[in-house]
Amino acid sequence: MQVWYPSPGADPFKQEDFLQLDPELEFDREVYPLGLLPNAGVVVGVSQRMSFSACTEFPCFEPSPQAQTILHCLLRHLLQRDKREEALRLAQLSAEKPHFSHCLEWLLFTVFDADISRQNASKNRTAASNHATNSSLLEKTCHLIRSFPEYFDVVVSVARKTDGRHWADLFTAAGRSTELFEECFQRRWYRTAACYILVIAKLEGPAVSQYCALRLLQATLDESLYELAGELVRFLLRSGREYEPATTDSENLSPRFLGYFLFPSSFKRQSVDLKSSSFKEQSAHIASVKKILESHASFLMSGKELSKLVAFVKGTQFDLVEYLQRERYGSARLENFASGLELIGQKLQMGTLQSRLDAEFLLAQMCSVKFKEWIVVLATLLRRSEVLFDLFRHDLRLWKAYSITLQSHSAFTEYHDLLESLEERLWSIANSDEI
Incomplete structure (x- = not known):
């Protein structure tokens, strides 16, 4: 508490020492600390807010309880001093506490953001030396978080919050995006795996991202995750146009497109026109999309899994009418x-x-x-x-x-x-x- 809230005492902090504290180790200065709540891993404090009452013309000040997580600050404090074992033990003790994943994400984000800021601040030798130290801290942070299953979600969430131009630095420390995707895929964490698709497109190229997306599309259909499958279909159709060599503009791959997988409801749905004339001009992976979707539709129709068929059509915008016209005497036939x-x-x-x-x-x-x-x-x-x-x-x-x-x-x-x-x-x- 003395580190973050200097107060008079036998050996009080000097003002100049306080000003030199790491800003990421500071707490909200408008919250007066009352103590720690170890079970929740937070500092408990109180702040005041102004309110008005009809019975008086003067404002009233009402106390309001506040809580602020401390885990990410403590872990960063320990890692900066190379106390990795202590940091790991603290994180393990806190793994069951509320907001543990958020604390890990905030830890990685603050470390990585400081690294980016340091790169942009100066190019002199001193700054380069500091940058090397901070990169080491980034590696320590990734190594710590990798000990927990939240690692894959944390890394891609931090990537979503940062500029795609800096992803290479993040994934140099965190691990190759394709390897992280593969681990998620093998563990059947398909929603998290989907978030890595655009990172892979940026760092490994469109061909690799399209291959990963096709594999993931088939897996999500097998698991009846039709909303996620629909986002993958739209990505694959879009990638045939946007990821051509002539249009590799970094803006096309900016982090905002990760919202396709994290917040699908905030994006306007686009119909999937797989039978248009332009479809024939698309690359081979687009034909693969059509084949995968039609194969799954035939599987559902043959088994008369009609509720799943409706969810599939609505989730992927599959053209059921065109399919029925063609399969009238095939998989859609009623004997x-x-x-x-x-x-x-x-x-x-x-x-x-x-x-x-x-x-x-x-x-x-x-x-x-x-x-x-x-x-x-x-x-x-x-x-x-x-x-x-x-x-x-x-x-x-x-x-x-x-x-x-x-x-x-x-x-x-x-x-x-x-x-x-x-x-x-x-x-x-x-x-x-x-x-």
Whole structure:
């Protein structure tokens, strides 16, 4: 506490000594310290804020409790003095405390930011010497944080907060971006691995980043992480245009693009037009994207995993209509109405709102390509009598087959009221036509 809050005593700090303290070891000067809270790893203090009351014209000052983490300051303090074992023991004791990951991230950021500032401040010999010392501190910091599983998230989060021009220095100390990506990939930490894609593009080149992104795309589809898969698809389609040799502008790879993976909701979605004429002109990895997406769509459609199919289409913006037109007699085909109605009803679990919304979405897609087999099944599950009536009034043979099937299977007794309603409407329209 004396280091950060000098106070009078037997051997008080001199003012000039206080001014020379490392600014990163200072705390908020507007917070008066009251003590330490070891279980949380914070300094507890109090600050005041001004408030106004209707009963008086004078302002009131209200005390407000404040807390500030100390772990990153203590670790930096120890590492600066080359006390690595002590720093590691302290970090291990604090690993279960709240905001541990944030403290590690703040530690690495402050060390790295000081390194960047020192580089920009001066180019003389003294500055170069200090820079060498601070680079050593950066390596010590990375070595310390690597002892914890938060390391991979911490490193890429710090990269996101800094200019891409300095990434090479960070990853020289932290490890090659491709190696960090591979470790995340093997541990199935796919969201963290995705954050390394743009770093790899900057440091290792677009070809390497595209290869990593394709591998990650397949893995995220296998795990049904469709929102993340959609971000990877958009990155791969974008990289075919932005990462060409003629346009390797550093702005294209600035840290703000990491938001694609960390904060997808803040970016406007772009539709994935895989069938446009420009698609044929894209590089081979774009064709690989299309192949991967179509293969996964066939897998879901063949297994009648329709809820996953809807999530896949919405997450990746996959062109389901074009796929259905091509696969009408392939993976999208329904061999038998009765078995299809029973299986799809079990898969969709129509008792939930989300399943009904998924079925409505699929019905709209099937209607757009006039896929009768699927329209009949989905409209029956949704009890959309107007859709069925419009279909059967122009195809009475289909109506007869439909009616016989529902009446002959005991599993479909719940649809008999729907059948009676349709029969009555079709009979009335038939009579009016005869008149």
